[in-house]
Amino acid sequence: MLGVGLLCLAAAPAAEAQFLVPTRKPAPTLSKRPETPALADPPAIQQQLLQAASLTTSFKESEALAVYQEILKTAPTHYLSLCQAAVLSVKIGARYSDETRKTAYFNAARSYADRALLLRPEGGESNYAVALALFNQATLYKAGARLAAFRDLRSNVYLATEHRPDLAETWQLLGRWQYRVAHYNLLERLYSKLVLGGVPEGGSSRQAIESLEQAHKIAPGNLQVCYDLARMCRYQGRRRRAIEVLRAAEKIPPITSEELVVSRLCRQMLPPLLRADARRQKRQNSVPSVPRGSTLDTLRTPTPSVSQKE
Template identity: 35%
Template sequence: MKRLCKVYLIIFLLGLACPVVKADGNSSENEKLLQQAEKLLNNYKDSEALLLYEQIIATSADNYEALCKASFLHSRIGDRYTDETQKSKHFAIAREYAQKAYDLNPKDAESNYVMALSIGCQAMISGPKDKLAGINQVKTFLDAALASNSHHAGAWHILGRWYFKMANLNFAEKAASKFMFGGVCEEATNTDAANAIENAIKYSPENIRYYYDLACVYEEMKDDSACIATLEKAINLNLQTKEELEISRRCKLLLHQKKKI
């Protein structure tokens, strides 16, 4: 009887041990895939990186890092399309992944950032009412992201764009915003937008998009000297992608226009 009990005890312990070994192996494989994906992302191979992040999600649906990165990449890739259907498809997946990441870790900067990014992207292709609702909702997630990590360049950049959008609503949009959200747009200024994007540049000084957006804010503010200085910094950056080269082309065109004035 004692011998039989001993056999059952060994079987029971082996049964407990097997899942642990499997989980550890899966975790180890995911770590390798995360490293490979990060390397691809750093080398501007977004589609290849996304495939790896989604491979991880397929086997580990609660992998927080993969969910955040996949959401970010769907937003970025979707933004490149001119076709509204393709945009909408990528933005919807971005929002789904962001929501899952947020549910796992609602206080972390990254989950709040990808929530803000995905909601903002969806808002830009929505009708007027949904657009305003989305833009208003973005601010809550940006505040949470920056409360968690005040050095988050991406969150500062979106916040700058949020201030700029809200500060420059047309009459109808301002009236709708005031009616729906209590006039939150009245608190936003172009100076707020410039300050936020300057912080984005401070924490990520090689991102040419930040410089271009900041120059556009200064142009709206009619601050030509600040606009020109920002554009001159932008065109001297070390660029890697076609997207960056296109932004650089816009910077040069705007700089040429400003110097002719």
């Protein structure tokens, strides 16, 4: 799943960069401040934000979500808590195999995200939360509703990268969306054109890889980003780049159970790519080199004439 955490719009400095997934290194300095500065939170809320940040850093997402929900009971329009609750709900819901529980968490995420979007329609964090909730809800929908969800989240995912270009999560989600739309099958394209007003603009394998490259540049230690990027490069025939990314992923130690699964997937993907690359190298080495200035005609063995045979 995509990463969790959202920029703290409150005055508490320790909670200011909470949008990124808890990583092995401190979160990078934010390159862009929120468009609308918020008033300082009361001390009690600041303390709760610090508590939630600590729980998130310790990968205790359910406990962190409970803290944000407590904040929302006393401050229903707290922007950070709404965005955080949305993203955490998606992350937790994605762990369940039971569709009923998944649906409950994804619906709750959408509710939190919509409330945040009402507060800040142009906010990078709120648009990311809405796009993330929609993208995951779509996995549970039937074909028509799923395609409508992919259409609806387009503006949100682009606004997320526009207003928060410093966050790997926004670029990763954009890349996933671009790749999915680029690979609509014939029926999906027909349905989109006839019922939904057309296939969403922006779907492109090349642009999807570019978006994931940007996510990887921002968060090279994110195993999920490495896996997504390597997989797309493999599908597009960019074997060397996929191998490069996967070899870098081998050096990233997994911490959570989810990271362990992704790490194994990366390791499973690498050997077939290495074998294919070795075969390609062998074929290239077996082809005789042609001297400069030579042509194929001059290199061919001349066929003896009739007089020569006699």
